[in-house]
Amino acid sequence: xxxxxxxxxxxxxxxxxxxxxxxxxxxxxxxxxxxxxxxxxxxxxxxxxxxxxxxxxxxxxxxxxxxxxxxxxxxxxxxxxxxxxxxxxxxxxxxxxxxxxxxxxxxxxxxxxxxxxxxxxxxxxxxxxxxxxxxxxxxxxxxxxxxxxxxxxxxxxxxxxxxxxxxxxxxxxxxxxxxxxxxxxxxxxxxxxxxxxxxxxxxxxxxxxxxxxxxxxxxxxxxxxxxxxxxxxxxxxxxxxxxxxxxxxxxxxxxxxxxxxxxxxxxxxxxxxxxxxxxxxxxxxxxxxxxxxxxxxxxxxxxxxxxxxxxxxxxxxxxxxxxxxxxxxxxxxxxxxxxxxxxxxxxxxxxxxxxxxxxxxxxxxxxxxxxxxxxxxxxxxxxxxxxxxxxxxxxxxxxxxxxxxxxxxxxxxxxxxxxxxxxxxxxxxxxxxxxxxxxxxxxxxxxxxxxxxxxxxxxxxxxxxxxxxxx
Amino acid sequence: xxxxxxxxxxxxxxxxxxxxxxxxxxxxxxxxxxxxxxxxxxxxxxxxxxxxxxxxxxxxxxxxxxxxxxxxxxxxxxxxxxxxxxxxxxxxxxxxxxxxxxxxxxxxxxxxxxxxxxxxxxxxxxxxxxxxxxxxxxxxxxxxxxxxxxxxxxxxxxxxxxxxxxxxxxxxxxxxxxxxxxxxxxxxxxxxxxxxx
Numbered sequence: 313x314x315x316x317x318x319x320x321x322x323x324x325x326x327x328x329x330x331x332x333x334x335x336x337x338x339x340x341x342x343x344x345x346x347x348x349x350x351x352x353x354x355x356x357x358x359x360x361x362x363x364x365x366x367x368x369x370x371x372x373x374x375x376x377x378x379x380x381x382x383x384x385x386x387x388x389x390x391x392x393x394x395x396x397x398x399x400x401x402x403x404x405x406x407x408x409x410x411x412x413x414x415x416x417x418x419x420x421x422x423x424x425x426x427x428x429x430x431x432x433x434x435x436x437x438x439x440x441x442x443x444x445x446x447x448x449x450x451x452x453x454x455x456x457x458x459x460x461x462x463x464x465x466x467x468x469x470x471x472x473x474x475x476x477x478x479x480x481x482x483x484x485x486x487x488x489x490x491x492x493x494x495x496x497x498x499x500x501x502x503x504x505x506x507x508x509x510x511x512x513x514x515x516x517x518x519x520x521x522x523x524x525x526x527x528x529x530x531x532x533x534x535x536x537x538x539x540x541x542x543x544x545x546x547x548x549x550x551x552x553x554x555x556x557x558x559x560x561x562x563x564x565x566x567x568x569x570x571x572x573x574x575x576x577x578x579x580x581x582x583x584x585x586x587x588x589x590x591x592x593x594x595x596x597x598x599x600x601x602x603x604x605x606x607x608x609x610x611x612x613x614x615x616x617x618x619x620x621x622x623x624x625x626x627x628x629x630x631x632x633x634x635x636x637x638x639x640x641x642x643x644x645x646x647x648x649x650x651x652x653x654x655x656x657x658x659x660x661x662x663x664x665x666x667x668x669x670x671x672x673x674x675x676x677x678x679x680x681x682x683x684x685x686x687x688x689x690x691x692x693x694x695x696x697x698x699x700x701x702x703x704x705x706x707x708x709x710x711x712x713x714x715x716x717x718x719x720x721x722x723x724x725x726x727x728x729x730x731x732x733x734x735x736x737x738x739x740x741x742x743x744x745x746x747x748x749x750x751x752x753x754x755x756x757x758x759x760x761x762x763x764x765x766x767x768x769x770x771x772x773x774x775x776x777x778x779x780x781x782x783x
Numbered sequence: 784x785x786x787x788x789x790x791x792x793x794x795x796x797x798x799x800x801x802x803x804x805x806x807x808x809x810x811x812x813x814x815x816x817x818x819x820x821x822x823x824x825x826x827x828x829x830x831x832x833x834x835x836x837x838x839x840x841x842x843x844x845x846x847x848x849x850x851x852x853x854x855x856x857x858x859x860x861x862x863x864x865x866x867x868x869x870x871x872x873x874x875x876x877x878x879x880x881x882x883x884x885x886x887x888x889x890x891x892x893x894x895x896x897x898x899x900x901x902x903x904x905x906x907x908x909x910x911x912x913x914x915x916x917x918x919x920x921x922x923x924x925x926x927x928x929x930x931x932x933x934x935x936x937x938x939x940x941x942x943x944x945x946x947x948x949x950x951x952x953x954x955x956x957x958x959x960x961x962x963x964x965x966x967x968x969x970x971x972x973x974x975x976x977x978x979x980x
Contacts, residue, residue: 330973331966336948339963341973351866353816364960367970368979379814393814400816444865444889458889460867461818462896462959470963472970476946478888508801509859509885542862544888608801608862629800629857629906636799726864728810745863747805749828 317583320549321480321515324455324580328438330472337474343437344371345467346423347410349401350378350728351442355465356404367471369409373432374401376415377422378443379728382691382718385415394729408468421694421720424448424662428532429696431561435550435577440467445662445744447538450547451531452554453580455515457545478544479589481514485522487596492778494672495530496664496742496761498522500602502534502594503541504612511543514590517582518548522596528557529668536663537744540609549581603649603774604746604759606637611746613649615764615776621645640748641756642736650774652758656739657688657769658751659715659762661725664742665693667700669762673742674706676766679783682714683772689716689731691723715769727752740768784898786956790879791925792852794916797842802856803863804890808872821868822875847920853880855912861890870897880926882933884909895949896959900928902943915939928954 318326325340332338345368347355352374359365366372379394389395398415405412413420419430424445427433435453440446442464449456459473467473483502489495503510516538518531526534531548538546555574558564565573600614611634613620622634622645638645643652659665659673670692682688690710692698698720701707707717724731725743727750733739735754742765743750746757760768763777812824829841837844843851854873860883861869870893873881879899884906886894894901904912915935916922925934928950934940945953952959963970974980 331969337946339966339969341970341977350813354818354867357816357818362960391814397814397816442865442867444863458865460865460870460889460893460896462867462893466960466963469960470967470970471974472963474948474959474963508862509887512859512885512888539863539889542859542887608803610801632798633800726805726810728813745803745805747803747863749809750805753809753828 317586319480319582319586319588320453320517320547320580321455324436324438325477327436337476339472340438340475341472342440342467344432344439346427346439346441346446347372347374347464348378348423348441348443349376349397351461352404352464353397353400354461355468356408358465359468364469366408366410366468371471372410372468373413374405374410375413375420375423375426376401378722378726380415380721381729382721382723382731385719391730418695418699421697422662422665422722424536425665425693425697428452428528429561429694431558431564434558434564434573435554436580440473444539445536447543447546448532448536448662450535450538450545451528452558453547453550453577455545455547458539478515479513481511481516481543482588482591483516483518483594484520484591485518485594485596486520487522488525489522489596489599490778492763492780493599493601494761494763495526495533497599497602498596499534499537500604500612500759501599503537503609504602505594506541508540508608508610509542511538511541514543516541516543516546517588518546523548524551527668528553529666532666533663540744550577601761601764601777603764604757605641605643605649606634607640607746607748608633608637609746611637615649615774617649619643619645619647619649650776653738653773654740654758654768655686655737656733657682657686657765658691658724658739658741658743659689659765660691660693660723661743662693662722663744664762665691665697667697669742670697670701670706671704673762673766674709675782676763676777676780677713677715677770678709680713680770682769686769686772688714688769689718689724691718691731692720694720713770724751726750740765740774784956784958787879787898787900787928787953789925789927789929790852791923792879793848793850794853794855794922794924795843795848795851796913796916797854797856798913800857801859801862804861804866804869805863807861807869808866813866813868818871819875821872822877825872825876850877852877853882853924853926854878855882855909855916857909858884858906860886862887865889867893867896870894870899874899882909882912895953898953898956900926900953902926902933904941904943908941911939
């Protein structure tokens with residue numbers, strides 16, 4: 313290996329190469345494999361058919377999140393197919409010796425919320441999961457990305473993956489975010505700037521003073537949505553905040569082992585002068601609260617803007633996409649974003665279902681009632697987030713305002729469980745995808761920050777949370 | 784895995800960009816625990832009307848695209864969720880080749896694992912196929928992976944590039960896990976070096 317300056321990505325990649333040969337894909341070692349009920353059953357079936365075992369069950373952790381109900385956990389799952397998937401995961405974990413954070417475990421939750429929160433996710437690791445939002449874990453300085461089920465089987469059997477080395481993209485953001493502008497607005501703005509395919513083939517490293525100023529949970533929100541720009545992974549260099557966050561987490565190293573690990577982690581950040589394949593600069597001060605208006609992540613506007621006119625898109629493919637999106641979303645060009653009326657509000661998901669997100673939303677909601685025509689729901693990202701929120705009395709604030717307070721899971725982010733939009737319903741959602749039908753067939757999703765979603769719940773339409781009167 | 788060498792077949796045109804895997808296979812069909820049988824649910828929300836009958840406005844229901852095994856579409860196909868159910872559904876429906884200006888990374892990977900060939904061509908080349916196909920419906924293409932060429936009977940011909948390792952895996956129908964396990968000694972050596980075992 314040469315002594316030229318290296319990016320953090322290069323360092324982590326090189327540390328995990330088991331075997332590489334010109335013209336072949338690299339065999340990359342995987343430190344942590346997270347699995348859930350939806351993308352794993354066929355992988356275990358494959359193992360059984362070929363008589364293979366799980367190579368490193370102690371590096372594999374499972375939870376149930378995608379299809380589980382968010383209502384009473386003491387009742388059996390009503391949907392027989394969901395129940396079968398959950399039971400299949402239980403049997404697979406039992407047969408192959410994998411630790412499962414099951415439905416009644418207080419640590420159960422969305423896989424990308426519990427990984428960092430339990431200290432499973434550590435700097436310098438390679439982490440994979442059969443879920444595209446695995447990029448979340450990059451917030452701690454890990455190389456983390458989503459994989460398909462065939463690759464899940466490959467990792468189970470070999471604890472490695474065949475990979476082509478991605479290119480590196482630095483997104484540098486400098487300056488403070490304006491009050492009321494959040495990590496969610498930042499990442500929506502970046503994806504909008506890059507386009508929904510701008511990151512294909514890249515691993516993103518987020519750098520700059522804005523990123524350094526973000527809390528760990530805010531960094532997770534940013535890295536979480538890297539995939540929405542097409543990037544496989546997003547990462548942020550570990551710093552003092554990262555170490556503070558990790559100290560004392562149940563699965564993180566303890567005592568002397570932690571101090572030893574810190575020494576290794578301190579060598580991870582990209583070296584001064586390290587070359588990225590591409591670098592882009594952004595100013596945080598220009599960013600306003602963001603609201604998606606269409607059905608892909610390039611279709612996002614600032615709260616002060618209007619729904620765009622497709623005729624003004626120069627690119628015919630983008631123009632056609634905008635026309636289709638407005639038709640699906642039931643929006644007219646030129647409509648001020650603030651005048652868009654909503655029916656539903658969803659606060660939760662691996663993007664914005666952590667304690668800071670719930671605090672942000674609760675601060676807006678405190679002392680208000682949601683609009684009479686709106687129904688609103690908070691789904692904490694994990695059992696531990698839920699417990700923390702209840703200790704802080706956030707559940708009471710939400711309930712008194714008219715929100716439903718639910719059990720943890722992915723819920724209405726992808727609507728595999730009973731939580732979903734009805735056709736035509738319009739939702740302010742703190743989730744990550746505004747695709748057609750994502751939150752229920754015919755449902756219309758507008759992606760926003762937790763504060764913006766909470767304010768929309770109260771007013772019944774979008775408002776600029778920067779002008780909110782906190783009570 | 785079934786080897787892929789050369790395939791000739793009928794083309795279906797899907798003139799849409801950023802088609803996400805939620806559209807390719809909606810979430811209500813992700814609860815199955817098998818790999819097979821997803822074809823009838825491909826593009827479900829676009830393909831069927833409320834009463835379950837085929838939606839005549841959706842491209843794949845057009846008579847000229849019946850029996851298609853090559854899908855030509857626009858940029859960023861397969862974006863979003865990592866669900867391998869998307870390539871399973873496309874493959875089960877009968878597609879062997881997908882052609883677009885770009886594919887989302889995870890989807891692109893997942894195709895190769897299922898013996899389906901995603902071909903990346905320039906926006907201009909894809910546009911030319913769209914034009915050519917619309918003039919000659921029903922339209923057929925031949926996709927030759929051994930020579931990395933796409934051609935039709937009217938003289939249109941493009942070369943394409945595929946990662947050499949993946950090309951060989953497809954040509955020979957190789958199983959990734961089996962290939963990696965040929966290097967098991969190296970995995971064990973790595974684990975020893977790292978103190979993992």
